[in-house]
Amino acid sequence: MSFKHLPLLGTAEIIGTLNLSPKQTAAAANLAHRVAQSAWRRRPPHKSGQTYADFAATVTDCAWLTMFEVGALLTLGRHRDARLLTEASRLAHQPTHAGQSR
Known part of the structure; x- marks a missing residue:
């Protein structure tokens, strides 16, 4: 277990x-x-030279805390709460596209 990147x-x-x-x-x-290691392994080709430590350092505190909380909820058997938190995070962090109407 490592708390190195967790706020x-x-x-x-x-x-x-x-x-x-x-x-x-x-x-x-x-x-x-x-989860962070999985994202690092799936990084785009132009970032292929980036080490995991460099990648992990660029992950926002909010993202680390969300991943930690989702993991905690899953550990507690609160799968629905974990899914809702994951979905809310995705919606809150969706990239917006210029010219896209809502």
């Missing part, structure tokens, strides 16, 4: 709010890093 204050708040055990905390942190 400590936000992570601690999630741990406290969800009352996570050390084992659940480790599982959530591992899930966040597996």
